[in-house]
Amino acid sequence: MQFRSIIRIVGLLLALFSLSMLAPALVALIYRDGEGVPFVSTFFILLFAGGVAWFPNRQYRHELKSRDGFLIVVLFWVVIGSAGSLPFLLSDRPEVSLTNAFFESFSALTTTGATVIVGLDDLPKAILFYRQFLQWFGGMGIIVLAVAILPVLGIGGMQLYRAEIPGPVKDTKVTPRIAETAKALWYIYLSLTLSCALAYWFAGMTAFDAICHSFSTIAIGGFSTHDASMGYFNSHTINLITVFFLLISACNFTLHYAAFSSGGVHLKYYWKDSEFRSFFLIQTVLFVLCFSMLLAHETYGSFSDTFNQALFQTVSISTTAGFTTTGFSQWPLFLPVLLLFSSFIGGCAGSTGGGMKVIRILLLTLQGVREMKRLVHPRAIYPIKFGHAALPQRVIDAVWGFFATYTLVFIVCMLALMATGMEELSAFSAVAATLNNLGPGLGDVAVHFADVNDAAKWILVVSMIFGRLEIFTLLILFTPTFWRS
Numbered sequence: 166m167q168f169r170s171i172i173r174i175v176g177l178l179l180a181l182f183s184l185s186m187l188a189p190a191l192v193a194l195i196y197r198d199g200e201g202v203p204f205v206s207t208f209f210i211l212l213f214a215g216g217v218a219w220f221p222n223r224q225y226r227h228e229l230k231s232r233d234g235f236l237i238v239v240l241f242w243v244v245i246g247s248a249g250s251l252p253f254l255l256s257d258r259p260e261v262s263l264t265n266a267f268f269e270s271f272s273a274l275t276t277t278g279a280t281v282i283v284g285l286d287d288l289p290k291a292i293l294f295y296r297q298f299l300q301w302f303g304g305m306g307i308i309v310l311a312v313a314i315l316p317v318l319g320i321g322g323m324q325l326y327r328a329e330i331p332g333p334v335k336d337t338k339v340t341p342r343i344a345e346t347a348k349a350l351w352y353i354y355l356s357l358t359l360s361c362a363l364a365y366w367f368a369g370m371t372a373f374d375a376i377c378h379s380f381s382t383i384a385i386g387g388f389s390t391h392d393a394s395m396g397y398f399n400s401h402t403i404n405l406i407t408v409f410f411l412l413i414s415a416c417n418f419t420l421h422y423a424a425f426s427s428g429g430v431h432l433k434y435y436w437k438d439s440e441f442r443s444f445f446l447i448q449t450v451l452f453v454l455c456f457s458m459l460l461a462h463e464t465y466g467s468f469s470d471t472f473n474q475a476l477f478q479t480v481s482i483s484t485t486a487g488f489t490t491t492g493f494s495q496w497p498l499f500l501p502v503l504l505l506f507s508s509f510i511g512g513c514a515g516s517t518g519g520g521m522k523v524i525r526i527l528l529l530t531l532q533g534v535r536e537m538k539r540l541v542h543p544r545a546i547y548p549i550k551f552g553h554a555a556l557p558q559r560v561i562d563a564v565w566g567f568f569a570t571y572t573l574v575f576i577v578c579m580l581a582l583m584a585t586g587m588e589e590l591s592a593f594s595a596v597a598a599t600l601n602n603l604g605p606g607l608g609d610v611a612v613h614f615a616d617v618n619d620a621a622k623w624i625l626v627v628s629m630i631f632g633r634l635e636i637f638t639l640l641i642l643f644t645p646t647f648w649r650s
Contacts, residue, residue, distance in 0.1 A: 166648075167233055169225040175240050176218025182245050183211035186252070188298055193291035200291040203255035211248050232647055239639055242630060246271040249299055258289055264619045271626045273299035275633035276517065278387025278487040278604030281615045281622070285392045290373060293390045297377040303633070304384025304414075304517040305354045353421050358383045361410045368402045382410050385517045387487030387604040395477070396490040401469070404477040407488060412448070415484040415512030416441060439552055440513050440524045447523065451507055452479045455500055462497045483507035485519035487604025494611040501607055505594055508601040519602030519632055521571060528556070528564045570636050575600055578628045585621045595621070599628040 186208040193201035229237070249270035253261050261269065265281045272279045273296055285293065362379035366372055374390055381388045391397035395407060413421075420441060423434045435441050456475040465471045474490060481488040482504040494501045511520015528549065535547045548555035575596055582592035587609070594606030595617070605611060614622065631639055641647050 167227045169222040170227045171237055172218050173222035173225055176215045178241050180212055180215030183208050189291045189295040192294045196290040198289035200289040203252045207251040246274050264622050268622045271629050274303035275629040276300050276303050276384045276386040277602045277629045279614050296388050297380040300384045300386030300388050301380035350418050364406045383414050385414050385486045394489045401473045404473055408480045411480050411484050411486050415516050415518040417513040417515035419515050443527050444513050444523045455479050485511045485601050485603045494607050505597055508603040525564050574631055581624045582621050585618055599625045600632040602632045
């Protein structure tokens, strides 16, 4: 294990993260809201801390191995999540405790979108911008950005990339070099963000709200600058724009690259992809179910309102964004629980969405079908194909391992929450909301997490990290095998 090389890299990344404090400081200057000092102070603190970690180890440049990459990713997210809490602690508005500051920071960076802050409409613009900006950074993974612009990582960059990018198939690269891959992904990410911001602005949002909500939309984070979330704008057009960009962001970004590279638009790549087709089918079925039930129970006053609300909430919850217009927890019959369970599926692999990912659910389903066929024909060989290629058994084993570990982590976190005094429904939905990086839940956490006790909040912070790093990246650090030479 190259510990001094790891410390050097984490120091560089921490110094890089300090630059993100300048953006909200500039917003504070523009709007004269008096909140620039916490961000400037945090900038110097993080820059100094990063320098202290980097300078004594600056000569240690060794090739990173796989386990070095895993350790750097986990260390970085823990360190950056902790560092991101500083502006909340230093600011007078809002006044938050240490626990709440850490919760809000990790919720933003992991794109969970669960908040402990109420009264958003009255907060300084700099704080509101900072929450959204953290989600935008976390959405794609700041380490991918660092790999793109820090050549010091060199050949070991692929180890960071494989630990960071979500999904079971992590060996596929968009371009031959990892730095070029990271740049390509960020160009796509930035282009979508700009397009989304312009669409919101043309639809009637202020420039500030348009930029902030484009951050949380493309990151599939769900934070808003208003307590009422997207319901504040009361606009069918804005709702449809949100749905459109959430669906795009929930798709595998390598598909976007394939479709819009080589000097043309090739939409055929989307429909050729089995995961995309499955994702589209899931979204359609969920919408039809919700729309039919809401229409039958006359939950909304008109056909158009029912259509718009069903479409918005279905996509928002199932892609793990967590934006709300009306409380979906008040919907009739099984619909709230259905939407909560849909977040377990989440977006496609290689997207900014949370959950277990569509491809894993697809592979689990195909494996289940194969086992039923084997019961009928025990001697037959049934390969599992993804697209036109048969998948190696190690991928199937990895998916089953992930599912088993995911279930175990979920149960342990839920029991731990119940041990703090949280009732069953709230505990179940709180873990679902954080492990899937969704945000809103049911019961006591349907609107916000401000009333959750401090012990439970720390458990949920751990749940967020597990969800963002897809279980194994964090859990592998607790195995003896990882630390053996």
